[in-house]
Amino acid sequence: MTKQDNLLKFLKKYYYVLFISVITFVYLIFSSSFEIIKFSAISLCFFVFIFCLINQKSNLWHFIFQLGILIFSLIFIYRNLNVTIFSVVFIFIILKYLISDSLINFNLLKFNSFKNVFSGFILLFIITILLQSLYLDIETIDWDVHSYLVTSLEIGRGNLPYENQWEDKQPAFFYFYYFFISLSNGSIVAFRLLNDFLLFLCALIVYFISKQTSNKTHHSLISPLIFICLMSIPWGTAEYSELYSVLFLGLAFYLLLVRTKAKYLIFTSGLLFSISTLINIGTLLFAAAYFIQIYNFSKKDLLKNLTLFGLGFISLHIFFLYLYFSNGLLDIYIATLISIPFGYGGNISINVSSFNSFLKSFFEFNIFLYLILLTSLLQKGFNISKELFENKKINIENNINNIYLSLSIVFFLIAAKGFNHHLIFFLFFLSINPMAKSFVKVKPIFALLIFSFFMFQLFSNSQNTELAFEEDISKPGYQSILSNLSNLGDLEDDYPLKKLSKEIDSYFVEDYTVLALDSNLILFYLDKPNYSYIIHPTNHFEPWITSNLLKTKRIQENNIIKMIDTKPDVIICSNNSIAKDSPNYEYFNCAVSDYYSEYIKLDTTKYERNILIEYYFDRYKNISVFVKINE
Numbered sequence: 001m002t003k004q005d006n007l008l009k010f011l012k013k014y015y016y017v018l019f020i021s022v023i024t025f026v027y028l029i030f031s032s033s034f035e036i037i038k039f040s041a042i043s044l045c046f047f048v049f050i051f052c053l054i055n056q057k058s059n060l061w062h063f064i065f066q067l068g069i070l071i072f073s074l075i076f077i078y079r080n081l082n083v084t085i086f087s088v089v090f091i092f093i094i095l096k097y098l099i100s101d102s103l104i105n106f107n108l109l110k111f112n113s114f115k116n117v118f119s120g121f122i123l124l125f126i127i128t129i130l131l132q133s134l135y136l137d138i139e140t141i142d143w144d145v146h147s148y149l150v151t152s153l154e155i156g157r158g159n160l161p162y163e164n165q166w167e168d169k170q171p172a173f174f175y176f177y178y179f180f181i182s183l184s185n186g187s188i189v190a191f192r193l194l195n196d197f198l199l200f201l202c203a204l205i206v207y208f209i210s211k212q213t214s215n216k217t218h219h220s221l222i223s224p225l226i227f228i229c230l231m232s233i234p235w236g237t238a239e240y241s242e243l244y245s246v247l248f249l250g251l252a253f254y255l256l257l258v259r260t261k262a263k264y265l266i267f268t269s270g271l272l273f274s275i276s277t278l279i280n281i282g283t284l285l286f287a288a289a290y291f292i293q294i295y296n297f298s299k300k301d302l303l304k305n306l307t308l309f310g311l312g313f314i315s316l317h318i319f320f321l322y323l324y325f326s327n328g329l330l331d332i333y334i335a336t337l338i339s340i341p342f343g344y345g346g347n348i349s350i351n352v353s354s355f356n357s358f359l360k361s362f363f364e365f366n367i368f369l370y371l372i373l374l375t376s377l378l379q380k381g382f383n384i385s386k387e388l389f390e391n392k393k394i395n396i397e398n399n400i401n402n403i404y405l406s407l408s409i410v411f412f413l414i415a416a417k418g419f420n421h422h423l424i425f426f427l428f429f430l431s432i433n434p435m436a437k438s439f440v441k442v443k444p445i446f447a448l449l450i451f452s453f454f455m456f457q458l459f460s461n462s463q464n465t466e467l468a469f470e471e472d473i474s475k476p477g478y479q480s481i482l483s484n485l486s487n488l489g490d491l492e493d494d495y496p497l498k499k500l501s502k503e504i505d506s507y508f509v510e511d512y513t514v515l516a517l518d519s520n521l522i523l524f525y526l527d528k529p530n531y532s533y534i535i536h537p538t539n540h541f542e543p544w545i546t547s548n549l550l551k552t553k554r555i556q557e558n559n560i561i562k563m564i565d566t567k568p569d570v571i572i573c574s575n576n577s578i579a580k581d582s583p584n585y586e587y588f589n590c591a592v593s594d595y596y597s598e599y600i601k602l603d604t605t606k607y608e609r610n611i612l613i614e615y616y617f618d619r620y621k622n623i624s625v626f627v628k629i630n631e
Contacts, residue, residue, distance in 0.1 A: 020378075020385045021049060024091050042088045049092040066093050086363075090371060091378055098382055098441055120221050124207075124228065125200050129485075131232035131457060132196040134477055136189060136484040139495040139521070140614035142238040142421070146521035147536040149191075152177035153527065160324065162332045166554065167535045168340055168545065171320060171333075172278035173241050186527070188498075189491050195239045198247060203228050205250035206431050212257045213401060214434040222446050227431035229372055229453055233365050234615050235420050241280045242424035248276040249286060250428065253404065256293050266294070266305050270312025278316060281341050283425075285411050289404045296396045335548045342544075354412075358420050366460075368453035375449065376430050379442050380405070398434070405429040496610040500625070501525035503602065504570055507627050512569035517560065517590075519572050519623050531568045532559075564592060571599070571626040592626040599626040 025046045048065055066089045135141060151167040154160075155178040161171040184190030203224035210223040230236065252272040255265045273290060276283045290309065298305045324333035363370040384402060388394055396403075408425035415422045433439045458478040475483075484491060492498055501522045504514075515531035516523050517540070523530055532540075533554050539545050540560055549555045556562055564571060573590040593599040602625040611617060 019389065020381050021046065021092070021095060023381075024088070045088045045092055049096065052096065086367075087374060090374060094375060094378055094442070094445070095382070097445075098379075121204065124203055124221060124224055127225070127454070128196055128200045128203065128228050129193075130481055131228065131454075132192075132199065132237050133481050133484050134232070134457065135234060135237055135480075135615055136192060136488075137480065137491055137494070138612055138615050139188075139497055141234055141616075142240070143521075143614075144536065145239050146519075146524065148174070148177055148239070148241075149181065149188075149524045150516075150520050150530060150535050152181055153524065154529065156182070157529070160327060160329060162324075162336055163327070163329060164533070165529055165535055166332070166336075166533050166539075166549065168336065168539065169241050170278045170281050170337060172275055172316075173244060173280070176244055176279070177239075187492060188495070188521075188524075189488055192237075192239065193488075195243070198243060199228070199231055202243065202247050202250060202428065205247070205254060206428065209250065209254050209257065209401070209432050210434060212254065213398075213432070220443065222443055222450070223431055223433045225450050226372060226376060226433070226446065227428060229369060229450055230362075230376075230427045230431065231424075232457070233362060233369065235361070236424070236427075238421065240421045240424060242421055245276045245280040245283050246425055246428045248272045248279070249283060249404075249425070252276070252290065253293070253401075256290065256297075259297065263305075263308055266308040267312040270309035270314075271316060272312075273309075274313045274316040277313075278320065281337055282411055282415065285414065286404065286407055289400070289407055292396060292403055293400050296400070331552045332549075332554060335552055339548050340545055358423055361420055366453060366456055368449050368456055372446065372449045372453060373430075375442055375445055376433075379433070379439055380430065383439070401429055401432045401434070494612060496607040496613040497521045498525055500602075500604060500607045500623070504625065504627065507629065508569070514570040514572065515563055515568040517571070517573040519574070522572060532563055534559075567596065567598065567628060569628050573624050574622055590624050592624075598628045598630045600629055601626055 025042065045066060052065075140146070147167050148169065151161060151165050151169075152174045154163065154165050155174060157164075159165075161167075161174045167174075180191055180194045184194055206227045207221070207224040249272075252269040255269040255272070259265045269290070273283075273286070276286075291306070294305050294309060295302060321330075321333070324330050359370070359373070362373050380402065384394070384399065387398070405426065408423070408429050411425055412422045458481075459476050461476065497519060500519075502525075504522065505526060512528075513531050514523060514526065514528045516537075517532070518537050520530060520535060520537070534540055534545075534549070546555065546559075550557070571592050573592075589595070591601075593601045604623045604625055607613065608621065608623050609619075
């Protein structure tokens with residue numbers, strides 16, 4: 001057989017591998033901005049990988065070479081591990097392993113009896129709590145959550161969302177938030193733990209969907225463990241609307257998988273999807289996936305099934321539409337549900353750097369967590385490519401989860417902001433793994449990486465800020481977890497903004513008003529509505545928001561200045577963090593005590609410099625609090 005025949009035989013057998021490797025190569029080259037050292041290292045790894053495939057060299061030879069490139073780059077080029085070179089080495093090693101005939105027998109974490117399943121769920125719950133408790137002693141992971149908490153308190157005052165306080169999420173989200181606030185009796189720590197339980201429920205859905213789509217009588221815990229690990233990154237521990245939405249998206253997806261002849265399950269799926277859109281309207285995008293899923297199993301009953309799903313979906317929307325119409329709030333409801341979201345994602349942009357930033361956040365946080373994410377991406381891509389090239393088509397039933405996965409990427413692009421939490425849907429559907437051959441092969445790798453990540457989290461420093469290391473207050477993860485879980489009742493008392501709220505309250509005997517243009521978690525602690533209709537600080541300077549609120553007459557021109565001029569009892573603001581990038585900056589003077597003698601400025605230095613105030617600590621951020629003591 002000639003070399004040309006060997007090459008043709010190789011191309012026929014491995015052209016899907018070539019496809020995915022070329023895509024990987026091109027992506028990494030572009031993401032490295034064509035730096036000559038990176039370009040050379042990536043190109044060398046790529047061409048050696050192709051050469052090893054064609055000449056059928058051993059996995060060991062390939063493995064040794066790729067590691068050599070990594071070590072060389074580590075020692076002689078960068079001194080510090082480089083994400084691009086590290087990625088390409090790992091990808092080509094795993095690709096070579098995936099197409100080899102070797103298979104590691106792996107029976108750990110499998111179960112097929114009720115007793116073992118229950119034990120597995122207990123293990124999942126324990127791991128969820130341990131990983132999510134690492135940062136309980138830190139008051140803030142993401143400042144967005146503060147606005148959600150303050151807005152949700154309005155429900156307890158007998159008001160509808162948007163009636164007196166405005167935030168850009170949909171109304172059902174605030175009802176769920178208020179429900180958890182009520183269960184936690186107003187404790188931030190308890191509220192965060194309840195959201196950890198929500199994460200655990202999402203992990204269970206990952207397990208059940210994986211099991212249902214695998215056609216196996218048993219399944220491993222690897223899939224939900226992947227999701228739990230990926231969501232343990234600091235920004236993944238915040239109480240975002242995406243986490244609430246994905247619970248109902250996943251449930252609707254699962255019910256359509258197990259529909260049998262129970263038509264009410266299709267209706268219920270529509271209802272659950274409706275709840276998801278009433279938490280985050282952007283999830284309306286996933287309607288395309290539900291339509292494809294229903295179309296795939298309906299055959300002659302397509303119209304009937306779509307009608308059932310549509311009735312379930314529209315029923316809850318009609319209820320909320322009537323609720324706001326009957327209370328004279330239809331204009332702000334429509335603006336928040338339709339007009340403002342279109343402005344938010346008005347400019348769709350395919351920005352590779354945004355996704356790179358997402359990947360880099362995992363790499364910089366924990367190398368093992370990054371490899372878990374990378375292995376998941378590679379396994380999915382490999383499986384899809386193999387089916388496409390070998391079968392010449394994509395089986396919808398076998399790839400319905402990948403349709404959801406693709407739409408989750410579209411969701412990120414439509415949002416067009418590059419925020420990592422917009423990819424929570426992506427992490428959820430990425431974690432769902434049917435028992436495909438490629439997944440079975442990488443299960444031992446996943447198990448090893450998950451174990452390594454968990455151990456690393458236990459024994460590495462739990463604080464990830466320069467100031468923490470400078471002040472020598474960081475400690476191993478297991479100490480933080482044990483300390484946090486054993487002192488749940490005392491954690492909140494050490495929160496800096498909690499202490500500041502008590503100081504503010506000490507100036508007043510009777511009721512008082514608070515205008516919070518920053519640090520609005522103080523409003524939650526004080527159980528006070530914001531003097532401002534807009535809750536989130538940056539929303540004061542977003543034109544697609546303010547223009548709609550002006551039309552509905554909820555705010556006025558020069559809104560911040562006019563609110564300050566009415567002299568509320570307390571004003572909280574921060575020029576350098578809120579208005580620095582705003583065109584309104586020059587018209588907004590935060591130093592209220594300089595031009596109104598009625599106010600004194602509190603000394604907040606001890607709160608600003610407290611490392612527990614937020615995970616992403618900003619040493620230059622100030623908290624300016626002005627209290628009116630003279631009429």
